[in-house]
Amino acid sequence: MTQVSTHDHIVTSYGEELDDLADEIARMGGLVETQVIDALTAVVRRDASIAKTVRKREITVNAMQVDIEKKVIRLFALRQPMATDLRVTITALRLASDLERIGDLAKTIAYRAADLNSYPPLEVTQRIERLGNIVTRQLREVLDALSADNVEPAIRVWRNDDEVDEHYNSVIKEMLLLMSGDSSLVDPGAHILFVAKNLERIGDHCTNIAEAVHYQVTGDTLESVEAAAP
Amino acid sequence: MTTAQAQATLYHDIPEARDVKVAIAGVDVHYGDKQALFDVSMQIPDRSVTAFIGPSGCGKSTFLRCVNRMNDTIDGAVVTGSLKIDGTEINDKTIDPVVLRASVGMVFQKPNPFPKSIYDNVAYGPKIHGLAATREELDGIVEQSLVKAGLWGEVSDRLTDPGTSLSGGQQQRLVIARAIAVNPEVILMDEPCSALDPIATAKVEELIDELRENYCIIMVTHSMAQAARVSQMTAFFHLGNLVEYGPTEEIFTNPRERRTQDYITGRFG
Numbered sequence: 001m002t003q004v005s006t007h008d009h010i011v012t013s014y015g016e017e018l019d020d021l022a023d024e025i026a027r028m029g030g031l032v033e034t035q036v037i038d039a040l041t042a043v044v045r046r047d048a049s050i051a052k053t054v055r056k057r058e059i060t061v062n063a064m065q066v067d068i069e070k071k072v073i074r075l076f077a078l079r080q081p082m083a084t085d086l087r088v089t090i091t092a093l094r095l096a097s098d099l100e101r102i103g104d105l106a107k108t109i110a111y112r113a114a115d116l117n118s119y120p121p122l123e124v125t126q127r128i129e130r131l132g133n134i135v136t137r138q139l140r141e142v143l144d145a146l147s148a149d150n151v152e153p154a155i156r157v158w159r160n161d162d163e164v165d166e167h168y169n170s171v172i173k174e175m176l177l178l179m180s181g182d183s184s185l186v187d188p189g190a191h192i193l194f195v196a197k198n199l200e201r202i203g204d205h206c207t208n209i210a211e212a213v214h215y216q217v218t219g220d221t222l223e224s225v226e227a228a229a230p
Numbered sequence: 231m232t233t234a235q236a237q238a239t240l241y242h243d244i245p246e247a248r249d250v251k252v253a254i255a256g257v258d259v260h261y262g263d264k265q266a267l268f269d270v271s272m273q274i275p276d277r278s279v280t281a282f283i284g285p286s287g288c289g290k291s292t293f294l295r296c297v298n299r300m301n302d303t304i305d306g307a308v309v310t311g312s313l314k315i316d317g318t319e320i321n322d323k324t325i326d327p328v329v330l331r332a333s334v335g336m337v338f339q340k341p342n343p344f345p346k347s348i349y350d351n352v353a354y355g356p357k358i359h360g361l362a363a364t365r366e367e368l369d370g371i372v373e374q375s376l377v378k379a380g381l382w383g384e385v386s387d388r389l390t391d392p393g394t395s396l397s398g399g400q401q402q403r404l405v406i407a408r409a410i411a412v413n414p415e416v417i418l419m420d421e422p423c424s425a426l427d428p429i430a431t432a433k434v435e436e437l438i439d440e441l442r443e444n445y446c447i448i449m450v451t452h453s454m455a456q457a458a459r460v461s462q463m464t465a466f467f468h469l470g471n472l473v474e475y476g477p478t479e480e481i482f483t484n485p486r487e488r489r490t491q492d493y494i495t496g497r498f499g
Contacts, residue, residue: 083491
């Protein structure tokens with residue numbers, strides 16, 4: 001593993017392009033984090049106006065992914081990045097893709113929030129909130145790991161995915177139980193199941209990001225490190 | 231030895247992976263009072279391409295010239311340490327450099343065909359080393375060498391034309407044909423494509439890739455992209471020290487030394 005160099009590029013414009021790419025990834029990460037928090041709030045507070053905002057911002061998230069892809073292609077074509085620059089550039093492509101997917105899932109959660117408003121409030125929503133809080137914490141921590149080039153929190157996020165899965169499974173079990181006992185809960189319950197599933201998927205994307213951060217910083221894959229661990 | 235230098239980073243998977251062709255241990259080179267190389271040790275595998283990279287004046291060409299004793303021709307140059315090819319010490323005054331250079335061919339930056347015909351350029355080496363008894367044998371060696379160098383199809387109908395009448399890329403391949411005509415063990419290349427256009431470069435790189443099946447090729451290049459494209463092993467030199475030596479893929483994706491990384495990513499050192 002090599003430390004990321006603090007030296008400037010001899011070709012200033014190349015260094016600026018790499019900085020620009022990192023900045024846009026950071027902005028996209030921030031925006032997507034807001035999307036997830038807002039989508040969850042829309043479900044918990046039954047607020048349709050938030051849902052609308054989330055859907056609108058989704059367009060910006062998608063545009064950012066397209067722009068990052070363009071920047072990455074340009075860097076490969078014109079700069080042929082090597083070593084850490086290579087890792088930063090290829091990781092940007094992976095991050096943009098995962099962040100876009102998270103944005104998409106947040107948007108879908110927001111849709112479900114709007115639909116859920118036409119049914120009476122469900123107690124199980126509290127469990128959704130808890131699952132959502134764990135997932136947003138995972139996302140925040142992995143984005144912090146990215147901005148700090150720090151693998152330790154990334155590894156923690158990767159390992160904590162089990163906690164997300166446990167909460168997800170218990171929400172599913174409880175909802176299915178409720179639905180089988182009361183058929184009027186089947187319609188809102190289906191929405192709740194989708195929200196839970198989407199949150200769990202966001203958790204999976206957080207582990208992807210953790211892997212990408214680990215590779216960017218160390219040059220090794222997280223799986224290989226975990227496999228080698230005693 | 232200076233106090234500033236650190237031990238080169240060598241990868242553990244080097245020696246067992248392939249047969250070692252050239253084994254270098256503790257090589258210092260002085261030009262008069264000035265020391266150009268400091269305690270270089272490395273094992274270069276057979277049947278592969280090893281690239282030497284590093285900034286100008288880092289000692290990579292000096293080191294390349296140790297392998298065929300070209301530094302002997304420079305006044306005041308003193309090479310100490312051990313350089314073995316297939317276990318035989320070559321940094322030894324009892325070894326005739328002329329004989330050595332038949333087994334260690336060299337290709338230079340600018341193509342340098344002799345002012346002779348295409349045929350004679352290739353036939354010259356085998357003739358002076360007595361590798362062919364008859365004209366038919368010599369014809370065979372010339373043809374085989376030109377075929378191996380990927381040039382036969384382009385020159386078979388004009389072997390009596392002067393070598394200098396060929397294009398730059400063809401001349402470089404002619405010079406490579408000349409080098410392989412004497413059955414070398416090792417081929418040294420000092421920036422073999424820096425005077426060629428991209429198409430001619432691609433043809434020479436393709437040729438190098440084919441030749442590595444049979445030869446140990448050691449190449450100095452200023453083009454990092456070329457080192458990445460054609461070599462299996464890469465050595466980074468800096469200020470006369472071997473800093474890092476390992477599999478090319480690792481050097482270009484995850485170098486272990488900060489100096490290597492700064493150099494290959496184009497940062498200030």
